Amino acid sequence: MSGFVTVVLFFVGMAVFAWAFRSVARALKPDEPVFRDMPYATAFGYIFGLVAIMGAIWLYALSRDADPLVANKYFFAGKAMEAFVLFTIAAWLFRVVGRSIGTNGSRKLFRQMPLTASFGILMIILYSIAAIFAGVIAPYGQDEIIQGVAANIVPGGNPAIGGNPEFPLGTDQLGRDLLSRLIYGAQNTVGIAFVTTLLAFFLGGSLGFLAAVLGGWFDQIMSRAVDVLMAIPSLIFALLLMTIAAVWAPRLGIPLTLFMVVIIAVIDSTRVYRLARAVGYNIVVMDYIEAAKLRGEGMGYLIFKEILPNATAPLLAEFGLRFCFVFLTIASLSFLGVGIQPPLADWGTMVRDLAQFINFAAFAPQVAAAPLLAAGAIALLTVAVNFVVDWMLHRSSGLKS
């Protein structure tokens, strides 16, 4: 309870301070419109921001404390802040580079780009490289149990606390190199999610456009069917179908992962269908489509020459969002133990296998880092994609008005 009282008092203190700040500023500069018309909430916001920045600096100082007990406790806070600063600088540098090389169009794009979006693009590029060249980059194979190396080597490479510089992220309980598995995870998790999304788009996109153009009974039947499928929460539906697939897979001799790709693609294609139909419908009602129809154009010309070129921008943004969704669904399924199957390295499974080490964080923070790194790898990519999509949507809505 005392913690709660402290928090309340803290906020009251900030509130009083904000009021005092505004009053003093008004008294000193009575004619300055900035202070005269400043709402109280804005004054409070300034004080709050100031306190937050000071708090962050203080936390960082604690993470570098000489006392290992204190330093350990704030190890993750410190690392998180270092990562934040590092990413910000990287994104900023990337944008500077983007502004000075490339075509006129790409330069203009980078000039208007917020830092979040350039961070997102940078991350997507890095992940793609890791995924495509995993075999070249990774020091070991994804399921290679390295001879003569202990299991559960601590990340960080410090021999004093059980690390090994050859394995900067340590090894898992079977003695496999975690860094290699993390890199291969990019190939497997991201690759499978990408293929699944493509399939979902092919399915949902083509059916959605067809429904928009044809209308009538085809549209009715498809849309009602999609309504029903969407009434079942997607993760639940995926789990149900995976249960069934798990029985079928060994009998048919088809890998379960393939089933998963198809199942998630079908479930997700319902969402794509909805969007493609809506986008398609908005285009179909345009006068230029009517003009083409009255000219006597065929269905193929209508879809490929008139409709599709106008649907690419919203579909691209949707592709990003759907990719994130598929990626998270696969990661969740793997985390629950019914997704990507061993020996393929994947991030969801890694988190599940390593999760218990989090409990060691208080005295050996490096040990707890391994599961968080795998989970963080998932989060980082989806955050990156979402940043880019958010910017794209913002741009297209801004252009409209």
Place this chain on the structure above:
Amino acid sequence: MSNLLTINDIYIEGRSDEVWSPIINGVNLSLKRGEVLGLIGESGAGKSTLGLAAMGYTRDGCRISSGSVNFDGIDLVSASADVKRGLLGKRIAYVAQSAAASFNPAHKIIDQHTEAPTQHGVMVRAESSEDAMQLYERLRLPNPHEIGFRYPHQVSGGQLQRAMTAMAMACRPDLIIFDEPTTALDVTTQIEVLAAIRKIVEDFDTAAIYITHDLAVVAQMADRVKVLLRGDEIETADTRQMLANPQEDYTKSLWAVRSFERPAKPAVHTGATPVVSVRGVTAAYGKVDVLSDVSFDMHAGRTVAVVGESGSGKSTAARCITGLLAPRQGHVEFDGAQLPASYKQRDKMQLRQAQMIYQMADTALNPRKTIAEIIGRPVQFYMGLTGRAKTKRVDELLTQIELEPSQYRDRLPSELSGGQKQRVGIARALAAEPKFIICDEVTSALDQLVAEGILRLLADLQDTLGLTYMFITHDLATVKSIADEVVVMKDGRVVEQGPKAEMFQPPHHPYTDLLLSSVPEMDPDWLTNLLEERGMENIGDAAVGKM
């Protein structure tokens, strides 16, 4: 007497793509008590921005970069938010273009009316709602004691616009800004609102700024007129003087638009086969008939204007002719031969002969195709031209619509102005080498000068190519300038039809008379005379009839 409002050398900027670009460049404005100033200009002239700036208000993404707005001794640019709030609604009021969107859908009209007086402490609620009913009565709203207790969506557009005028008057302000208050209304409704506004402004001796793009309207409403062009002031003068003797070229050209009228063509021989003949067409969307037993003919080389207010069925008639909507009864003949009801059953030749030009050039041109592709498609599709022959034909067509081929061929529609887009729409229709073209409100989205250019082009093309036009419009000025014959429609029926010269000479069917006489004219006394002629009661009756 000192001025109520003085705007001094004001500059306003708007932000787009992180860059500030000018909207108003150093305009001066002054207004005496009880005076009505008309602000006119085409779209993008900055009329609304200037009107709002007179209230010390700028929309999101705009800012006043320099200059002053002095309202009765108070500088609204540097005044604090509280001071401005004390003036708005109380001493300066605003009437928006769309009353339907500007009334809060969640509250009753009377509650919104009494809000400003009670909030500003001018009147208590009961007093203010009693006053509201008196204002409603004065504005000749039907059921003045009851109408305020309705929600906005339960009241028609014209009545809502009058209720909004009453609301602006609630605190008896010194100044009201009218921002295109009748633009969204049909002509017959417009009269009622114009009369109401003028009466109430005169009765309370309120100063007003009346913003509009319609010269004839401003002639009725304003004492003085200020002409704006792209944020610059062109000229200011008393209304009568400005109408009689405009000084600047731009103003003169605006005035001249009104005078474009091409000579009527000789009457058609009796017995000649019409190019298109609509025979007893009845058509429905779902179960509701929107056209009932419509018949009219269109003869070679003539322009037939189909006029009517929104919902009269004039666009549906066009859809029946093109085959987008199959009639429930009746049929359409082309050169004496019956056309299949649906466009899907028509052959290429039949489709080619009848072309269409749309109202919104923005949605009529595929934004992802270049101009050459847009015009080239029918050339290839119908004429079978490809390669250099196609390019040559496209260039010919571009020349015909007065766009330089080398300059415009490879542009996208978004890189053209509104008038140029409409020209491309015309070229696409011409590319099919048709006999007959439907023009669906082709000028109503355009500024008057640009619209006039399009009309002249269409008239020239008709003379050189012998085209037949069906001209769908609600704008009677357009009818006057281009039509040979007129078809008047109302509620899905043809009310009257005949040659233009006859149609504009009364007496006629009462609706035709009402419609034609409601079109504002440039004569400043037109509204006064018209109201006298009709008698003021008439207006109230018309409103009740609309209920």
Place this chain on the structure above:
Amino acid sequence: MGSVSKIILQRLGLGLVTLFVVSIVIFTAVNLLPGDFAQSILGQGATKDAVEAIRKDLGLDQPFFARYLDWLSGAVRGDLGTSFAAANFSSFVGSDAGSGLGTVAQTIAPRFENTMFLAGVTAMIAVPLAVFLGVLAALYRETIFDRAANIFTLSSISSPEFFLAYVLILVLAVLNPILPSLSNIFDGMSFSERLERTLLPALTLTLIVTAHMMRMTRAAIINLLASPYIEMARLKGISPMRVIVKHALPNALAPIINVIALNLAYLITGVVVVETVFVYPGIGQLFVDSVKLRDIPVVQACCLIFAGAYILLNLAADIMSILSNPRLRHPK
């Protein structure tokens, strides 16, 4: 009011039809399994006679549609069949099964209650917080606060539930032992103790749901603030506070209620992962366990419950927004 009640009845009917079709889909999906339940229960080595006996016992010799009707009529009466995990694999399921519980309904009931408790706690924290922050972000849009909130919520939405769960465990349970990291809940616990153990999973769900809800609330309010009638209210000299309370809020209610209902529906998917991480004995964890054990009757029942709740919440959102629309409430 006639037209409103008609529309609502229509929506209710549509919801029922959807639920009915969904039940067919779920039942059909489960029946895609090779062999049948009997074989699965007894394993590959069972004799033909034994399998036949169980088939008869469970009604598996009936044709597909008869079995469906049987299952559906049972489900409507609250009888969801027999859990064969509870019957045969009692050692896997944990404490519940040992006490001799056999039917699916008995297995699910306490779990369902726990999940409702978790969802309830989450909603109590998340809804007021999200609406408050969403309105704030809309009012102060394009400021530093709004941009920071945008980055924060976007990150929180994008992160997998288990990542947020482990970060919270790390911060609030391991490094600062404030809350327990495992949520073992049992009958007869005091309310405050139960609340304490539910708080960490509830906070995880809150992070995600609040982020979603806040973004959607912000968008709804911004959309609203751009309407001409808000500008009109400002131009009438109404105070900013009154513009929000009197002019924006009544119209914002519909979209906000919609947002809340949609996000509570989203919670349903969220509980599956979060309950697993915290070993919270709710329906989500039961579902995942049953999936792994291939306990078909339980999987089937859980699916139906999840889908039912999902449909119900979406329906509620739909009906609420109809009710709060003045155009429908006050017809011409």
